[in-house]
Amino acid sequence: MLPAYIPNSMAAVFGGGRPIDGGRVMKDGRRILGDGKTYRGLFAGIVCGVLLGLLQTALLIPVSELLDISFPSFSGSGSSTMVVLLSLASGSLFGDMFKSFFKRRxxxxxxxxxxxxxxxxxxxxAWIFTYLSCTGWFIMNFTRNVMIAVLVISPLLHLTTNVIGYLIGVKKEPW
Structure with missing residues (x-):
């Protein structure tokens, strides 16, 4: 999940510039997404997620051998590493944008x-994008127990990283 966890944080760190919605509003008079969703943040977040996944891939065998533990890879079941990583990273950001759209509504x-x-x-x-683009890989790696663990751990990690982002001045709110 790291390639899905890191993009939102990196979008906040490297974001800014032109908003994705171009400042446009909908019929309700509200912005489509808002100033917090920018092209620079979107692309930086995706790149950082993919790079982290590539780093994990490079470390997979050495760390597995060192710890004598078998870790899953980002390929298999007919899916390429890059497609899986792009799906996790971009899905993460699009999930956040989808939520922002509804929050504005x-x-x-x-x-x-x-x-x-x-x-x-x-x-x-991230799960929807990855399931749609790499169904076999998703089913093989996101078992029921893994999904439950992610659903329990993610809110805790999210809150922790947001508090850190707030304390270092990257975020305006600690949530």
Whole structure:
């Protein structure tokens, strides 16, 4: 899940610039996504997610041998490593954008808290993109137990990283 976890943080770190929605509003008078979703953040987040996945791939065999543990790879079941990594990373960001779209429709401001949805939107986006593009790999690696673990761990990791982002000045809110 690391290639899906890192893109949102890196989008916040490297983001800024032109918003994806171009400042456009919908018929309800609200922005489509808002200023927090930028092209630079989107591309930086995807690149960082893919790079982290490639690093994991490079370390897979040495770490597996060192710890005498078998770790899953980002390929197999007819899927290539790059497709899996791009699906996890881009799905993560698109899941977050999808949530932002609906938060705007609900009249929520940028940064407003939506408990659990804020902590799991990127997970669901990553899973949907990866399932659609790499079904066999997804089914082989995301067993019921793995999915439960991700759903339990992700909110805790999300809150921790957001507090850190807030403390170092990258985020305006600690959630």
């Amino acid at each position: 609900l009249g929520m401001q940028r940064g407003a808290s939506l408990p659990l949805v804020d902590q799991l939107d990127f997970v669901l986006g």
